[in-house]
Amino acid sequence: MTDKEKNDYFYVCSLIEFTARRTNNKRGIVVDALGLDGVRKQLKDAEVNHCLSFEQVSDELIEAYAVAEGKFDTITGCKYRIPGFMDIGRLYLYLIQDLAEPGAEAETLMEVFKSFLSEEISNFRSGIYYENLSYLEESYKAGHLLE
Numbered sequence: 001m002t003d004k005e006k007n008d009y010f011y012v013c014s015l016i017e018f019t020a021r022r023t024n025n026k027r028g029i030v031v032d033a034l035g036l037d038g039v040r041k042q043l044k045d046a047e048v049n050h051c052l053s054f055e056q057v058s059d060e061l062i063e064a065y066a067v068a069e070g071k072f073d074t075i076t077g078c079k080y081r082i083p084g085f086m087d088i089g090r091l092y093l094y095l096i097q098d099l100a101e102p103g104a105e106a107e108t109l110m111e112v113f114k115s116f117l118s119e120e121i122s123n124f125r126s127g128i129y130y131e132n133l134s135y136l137e138e139s140y141k142a143g144h145l146l147e
Contacts, residue, residue, distance in 0.1 A: 001097055001105065008046035009096055009105065014089025015042065015049075016113060019058045020122075021085060025070035027122060028114035033065040039106050054085070074124050082124040091121065094133055099140065115140060 001009070016034075020027045034042065042049075042061070049057045061067065075082060092112060100108035112118060117140045120128045128136070128145070139145045 004047070005105070006093060006097065007050075008043050009109065010086075010089055010093045011046040011050055012039065012042045013092035013096070013109070014086045015054060015057060015061065017085040017088045017092070018054045019061055019067060020072075021075060022058055023062060023067050023069055024073045025067065026072045027118045029070060029072075030067055031110050031113040033067045034061070035065075036106060036110060038065055039109060043106065072122075074122050078124050083129050088121065088129065091129065091133075091136075095137060095140065098133070098137055112140065116144065120145060 016027055016030050019025075020030045023030070031039065092109070095112050095117075096105055096108050099112065117136060120126065121136075135146065
């Protein structure tokens with residue numbers, strides 16, 4: 001993955017996280033709304049969208065892909081400060097970078113965001129976000145959190 005591609009994936013992963021938080025959705029629901037073509041479009045547009053606010057791009061994404069309001073709120077009631085949406089975006093970038101076969105990064109993005117691991121990462125009361133990257137990758141491959 002080139003540096004430009006890394007930046008684009010980081011941006012799109014952060015945008016998905018931002019939009020999911022904004023609409024109270026699981027991250028997989030946002031990715032499903034986009035579909036593979038929508039994910040690819042966001043990756044293509046990322047270089048330009050970097051110049052815009054996340055709020056604006058998220059609003060456009062919500063409208064264009066009909067992302068409905070959900071009930072998945074893992075932020076309200078958290079006792080401690082939660083990771084920022086860009087921190088989570090960076091984590092997803094690293095997962096995709098390490099797990100994807102060359103040329104299948106967009107598909108891997110969708111798979112990771114729709115996986116059990118995404119819901120675990122989004123549960124800010126559990127602290128899974130703070131786990132070692134290799135632990136998260138091996139858990140993803142196993143299909144469950146390793147003990």
